[in-house]
Amino acid sequence: MVSWEKVCSPKSEGGLGIRDSLAWNIAAIGKLVWWVYYNPDRLWVKWVNQVYLKGQNWKDYRPSGDLSWRWKSICKVKDKMDTGYLNGHWLLDTKGYTLRSGYELIRQKFQHVHWHKQIWNSWCIPKHQFIGWLIAREALMLKGRDNHTHLFQTCEYSRRLLDDLAKMLRVNFPVSNPLQGIAAGHYSPLKKGVILSAISVTFYHIWLQRKNARVDGVLLRPECVRELIKKDTKARVATRLSQGIATRDNLWLRSVNLIV
Template identity: 45%
Template sequence: MRVPLVNWDSVCSPKEEGGSGIKNSFVWNVAAVGKLVWWVYCSPDKLWVQWINQVYLKKQSWHDYHPKGDVSWSWKNVCRAKDKLILGFSHGSWSLDSKGYSVGSGYDFLRTRSQVVPWHQFIWHSWTVPKHRFLGWLLVRKALQVKEKLVALGVCQDDLCLLCGRATETHEHLFEDCEYSKRILMGMANLCKVSLPGGDILQGFWQQRRTQVQKSVLMCAFTACFYFIWKQRHTVRCEQVLVHPDIVCKQVHQVVKMRLRVFSNRILGMDRVWLQSTELCK
């Protein structure tokens, strides 16, 4: 059985809380059934609710009702949803009127909450290629299967970096300190006419005093670098082929140039002048 890179609760958290924004289908299903719970509370004129009152509730309080053992599975499922949502109805999360409850609000009430993370804005940036931003998310969570982790799992015998062979392959080494990776990052920095910030490159650029468009361009460019570094690392592992970093940098450049064409209508005024001063679109 394969060990997941990120636990499911974290995957299903909102992006601003460090997750991927995917909905948890089990929680969503409970929230959807909660709509029926809410109808019993506040829509007595609905035919289905009248039938429920006649067959199951029989003038009992819905708030305190517990199903007997001989009722249907579907009705037990509605009652289980009520038990999970009852605090929301009890403490005013929803008003008992025609606009009080929605499946979305029920899901938000039931889901696991985490602290807001400072990196979600630049990791999930809309200008970056989707598969690049997903890898960036795994990177910032330190969830990639670098050799440091693989040795701990007993998958491989040594922990040396596959790109330079000089140090332990950790997240920090592979994407910040590795001489091979630095060649690619420096190549992109030269194309962008910028200096690489120390430490976390994406966060460093994001915190600089630049316009939003300039930050967006840099996120697109350097997230692409990380993706191609990881891709090249896999090429070495699977095919034992190490492409020259200058060639990889040219590949990154082509992808970034095509991506920026998608957003060319948003690059205006001084931002366009800045972009033309770089070599990204050449």
Template identity: 35%
Template structure:
């Protein structure tokens, strides 16, 4: 048996013994040898040993395969179990967004650096993350309020900054493609050159029909990334390939929306920003929208019953909302409640406070609308205005610092009184 070749690529079940390296022999037992207990990190036998220890198949983990395409759901089950343990049903959208970025995406990023995920597993991962964001659980049977393709855009392009798992997986696999272009001094590269490339030029290489699914996947990614390489270098005018640069190169880019500064100002309360983002993406389930698809018996706004409940009527045209907005405008001297464009504000501090007031107003009007519809209770405009003021004052106390100008400080003092 060719032990070296089998250890690198085969299904090694035999007991393996190795000589002690020079300087490590036991003086009392110089004839002793090591018995292989665990595979060495970085070689193909390492993950196989991991699978054996964890009870998985020796060629199957995380829904993907070492040398063949697999339909296993082991990895997605890990995410589902994590979701069940989070208990996020009552979290706001902002809380769920944070958990997806900090917990679920971390799980994916770790394993994506080790395995290539089949398309079926990627679709399942996206479905689980999408369902968790909208409903706090793994299953969600209603139509999402905003397209997932929009959600996975960066915030400065109209999205929420979540990763597109399909593109992320391609960008991660492209790291292997870049190693082959750069002829990196790695054991895996030497093995690939010996088994597959055999002195062929990587840029023009085409796989044969009898190669493994994993190798075919790497070659497909290479064809996709070809336009970015010149003379074996990733975009020669840059600092080389990284997964984040590859992701940015692969994804579609959108223009920066004019409302970006208003919705995502660092003055805003995160959950208020999410509601404002939904409004800007027409993601609010108004009665007019529900009536059009047959999910409501009326399109009238439940507060005034005077007109169809559109976003424009709900937040700006209804007498209830208009009274709230006018009182907040008079209190804050905020004409942006009419123009809704933060760019017409003055200093950076004023822009931040204007965004804060606007998003807080959106949020509290929306809460009162839901309260009226679900609980048949409507709080007076005067009380809602006071709640908005209290919320704004609290954030001002948190965000105030000594670097603000005296004009801004005096203006903030007037809002706090």
């Protein structure tokens, strides 16, 4: 399982890039805080100054207990975002306060991950991307003696499928970490995309076979799964190819039987 905070982080930080609605709402309220700092001529700001501030410094202002909860909420946001303001100026953007910069200040930050470009490659099928993301985060719900290291690295069944894939594509990559191996290789963008797509397909089918074995007690032979991997990869290549394909890429795709 992955926490909601991590799910809402950018893909470069290992998340899904989903926007955190609570943090976004706080950032939206931050716009009102910015108006009080920087737009004294707005009618709403003039009203705030007359009714609430009454000449007090906005940075140091604290609401009394008998004021409305809406106004107190705005003041709480002011305190929460205090590090972004300095002498009435917004530090995160030279043009002034924006929702995006306010959201960046509020949201929880995580370390950048090295695998996001391989997982979220445009060549990969979305459902394969999602399973690949869970694998990279070691967040698949596994039971019994299974763990991510065994299922995708040391398991003889998985290693055989990955070895077969390397032979099919005529490339070399470490079975223990194929994504990193391909990322470090010198390939054309098209070739790298096809290889990453094929690895993503393979991981998906390894997970699927493990699930079917647990739920239905059925496990396909590696030879059968290999044909399914090739079929899915070939179908993805067919949907992605354009007219302007380089000669060497064309020759490689023909040599590995991914195009006719």
